Amino acid sequence: MAADEQFYREYILDHYKNPRNFGRIEAADITHEEYNPLCGDMVGMDFRVRDGVIEDVKFHGRGCAISQASASLLTERLKGMTLDEAQQVGKDDVLEELGIDISPARLKCALLSLKVLKVGAYGLAAEEEDEQ
């Protein structure tokens, strides 16, 4: 297997080409967007929350395979979680789920959707999230 194929694994490409939970939720309870200042890529998320549980979540935006697949994977994980549980989702969970070796230059791509969750759902300052 060539080096590229180990990186761009089939499930990553699958999530990129057929993103899960892609779109908008009308009258969402939480809506937030974040940009990657290095490339202008964007990920936004809409959440519908009932009794502290994430009933539905969708993402939108544009970007590279890593940022879009990461967002797609994250929405799958979040659906059905309580907000408290979602707050526990961290950088390591996202990277583990991606399951590939992310170079420092691409880390921001991989973690963009997590930043949307943290800043949008928990009001963490964007700067704070960057430092983490």
Add this chain to the structure above:
Amino acid sequence: MATTSTSSTKTLDVESVRRDFPIFETGIAYLDSANTSQRPRQVTGAMQEYFEKYNANILRAAYGISETATERFEGAREKVKRFVNARSAKEIIFTSGTTESINLVAYSWGRANVRAGDLIVCTVMEHHSNLVPWQVLAAEKQARLEFVDVDQQGRLRQDQFQALLEQKPKLVAFNQISNTLGTVNPYREMTAAAGSAGAKVLIDGAQGAPHMGFDVQDAGCDFYAFSSHKMCGPTGVGVLWGRRELLEEMPPFMAGGEMIKVVRLEGTTYADLPHKFEAGTQPIAEVIGLGAAVDYLTGIGFDAIRAHEEQLTEYAYEALTEIEGLRIFGPPLGPDRAGVLSFDVAGIHPHDLSTILDRNGVCVRSGHNCTMPLMTRLDVAAVARASLYLYTTKTEVDRLVQGLKEAKRIFE
């Protein structure tokens, strides 16, 4: 020297050039010279010689090695003076790079000369370093800032430019070569027209100086800014050339040591040009390195460099065009197209392209290239960019094309 003389024109022997650059022994295909160039032994050697043989501060001490350092430092200024054909070495100001050069003009000349309601003309194809300083100045002075648009082929809309000149701008700022589109702007014509309209003209030569050189007297502009690190010199140093009459009148940009004549608690008189604008200890090794880079490039000759790049640009342009779904931004092949090829591939994000290319040892830039307004104008989030220089080979271009084909195979 890495050239051979035929009847009248010199041609460049790329294999001989590459032997001057130890980095190529690593086997990388380096296609990111618009970002920063590689440096030959002649440059690193000159810097090393300073560190090891005559390391001392300049202009301050009366002992042998300090005098040697001063001599070499000012010798580099003479080389740069000849490089841009300035009337006087006093017009050559060393800065930290193009960004500082332009900020120097914005803060010093701009604050003293731009008033509320004045017009500054810029373009949508500028690098942020020739755009944000004018936004800052315009906001501070309540001046107006207008941008010349590009046409479908990535050339500046000269009709718009002419219309803006009728409004008598104070300053016109644009680049010699676009770092994203590879457009070589008709700077002589634009400068002449702006001058007739009474505007001062600043040209950003960050991408132009390394590939075509520049003649400030022939161009007729008022300020010219460029960086060392894109022209085989070290990082951390750049140049502002300014017309002497303007520089004489301009207040200092940064204050401190070296830019003074006499300091008393009641007040200070400033040093004469060029030191008035060179506060603090200078990047001595870097300036000496820049001087060596000027020698290196002029030794090979800009006709030979440009001819090599034109040939390679044509080769790369045609090879890239054959890739289905690949779109190149900027002018078609011709005299106003430089070796900066920004492109995208349908269905593959530029970041993913550069990751796959990197895994094949090919270095390209991906992102907005510090031209976010231009990305908006082109309606893209990002582009991939391959840029060529005097040491680039067809083999490197072939490796780029091969990597792109592999990316297409993975993403199809």
